[in-house]
Structure formats: C-alpha cells, structure tokens
Amino acid sequence: MSNSQANILIVEDEPSIADNVKFALQLDGFDCQHFLLAEEGLNQLKEGCFDLAIIDVGLPDYNGFELCKKIRQFSNIPIIFLTARSDEIDRILGLELGADDYVTKPFSPRELSTRVKTILRRVSPSVEKTAAPSKSKTSPLQLDTKRACIFYHQEQLVLTRIEFLLLSTLLQSPEQVFSREQLMTAAWENPEHSLDRAVDTHIKTLRAKLKLVHPDQLIYTHRGLGYSLRFGQ
Structure with missing residues (x-):
C-alpha cells in the first residue's frame, strides 16, 4: 500500500496538535480526516474506509480507551493512541485493548508519521x-x-x-x-x-x-x- 492510498482517521480535540499531525502525514502522502469528538470519529469510521486511526486518550465526550473498545467491536483497524499520560498502567491498558502503538505528548509529528508508515507496512505482510x-x-x-x-x-x-x-x-x-x-x-x-x-x-x-x-x-x-x-x- 502506498502512502497516497492510505486514509488516516485522526480523533484529537486540540486543533493545534491535529494540524501538526495532519501536516506531517500529508507531507508523506497520506490522506487525513480530523474529528474533535470520539462519537464523530466512531461514526465516520463506521461509514468510511480508513486504514489507520490516531486517537487522543483525553477526549471531551468519552476517552480514547472507550472509543477503542467500541471500534474493536466491529473493526481491526490499526490504532495509535496519543496521550499526555505516561503511566505504565495506561500504556498496558491501551495495548491490551488492541492498540498498536502508544505515543506520549509532546511528540514529533514526523516521528508519528514514521510509526504510521511502519505499522501499515506491517499489516499486509503479516497476512500474506x-x-x-x-x-x-x-x-x-x-x-x-x-x-x-x-x-x-x-x-x-x-x-x-x-x-x-x-x-x-x-x-x-x-x-x-x-x-x-x-x-x-x-x-x-x-x-x-x-x-x-x-x-x-x-x-x-x-x-x-x-x-x-x-x-x-x-x-x-x-x-x-x-x-x-x-x-x-
């Protein structure tokens, strides 16, 4: 899968962070759609075709862990959590819920884009x-x-x-x-x-x-x- 064919869902309630993430991903050829609320992201994921989701843990309507649980009821899409929390128990919980990666704020948007590319490369070969x-x-x-x-x-x-x-x-x-x-x-x-x-x-x-x-x-x-x-x- 080339980057230009990959559609990334971003659920992040801080516009400045979301803009930086979108900019870095778009530079690497990804298509991105950004939503502020967990419910908005969940609805779009049910309706649209996405290859990977980037989800903030601290969302205003309900947290990213709850969103991940809801997503895992119908989709195996790769998920990366963004969070200001660095406690090991939170990281373990995120991974056990089915997340693929866990990025602690502050972070480099270009590094995040690299992680996205690595995960997407990993998905297809693991099946083949x-x-x-x-x-x-x-x-x-x-x-x-x-x-x-x-x-x-x-x-x-x-x-x-x-x-x-x-x-x-x-x-x-x-x-x-x-x-x-x-x-x-x-x-x-x-x-x-x-x-x-x-x-x-x-x-x-x-x-x-x-x-x-x-x-x-x-x-x-x-x-x-x-x-x-x-x-x-």
Missing part, C-alpha cells in the same frame, strides 16, 4: 506470510487473507487485530513453540514497550473465543518457553 496454512484440509482453522479474518469450524472469529496477528502467527507453523518475544514481535509494532503478560492476556481471550465455537483445546502453554498451536491430542 501466513496464507499457506489456510489450505490445510486437516486444520479446523481457516485463514481468509483478503478479509484478514479467521474461521474456526466454518464460523468467523471476532478478533481484535492483536488477537488476529497472534493466532495467524501460531497458525503459520502448527506444533512450533513460539516464545513470548516472538509473538510480541509478530503482533506489536514496538514489542520492547510491551510486557509478557500482555501476550498471556491476549492468549487467554483467544482461548475463550475458540472454546465458544468448539471445546477442543488448540493453544498449548509450554511453561517457561511460550505457546504452540496443535490440532488433536
């Missing part, structure tokens, strides 16, 4: 490189690369983007044990800013979603090593 297992006749999991979704026993799983990338990575090589570091690298833009427990949290939700469809256990824990995907005992 895991395409082969979807052809397996013995796997109850089927990967739809065009729509970036996964089916389990013919039922589409409702996954966050992080969950999708984690499961796609495991599906890439069934039986292989992936370390937490490998899974963080596959699913997070800045894995050095993430924690092992974030992987564990998403694996837990993945298992729960899989069991809602079928009781078989697919994701196995290898204590001290990581996780693997296995079909059958």
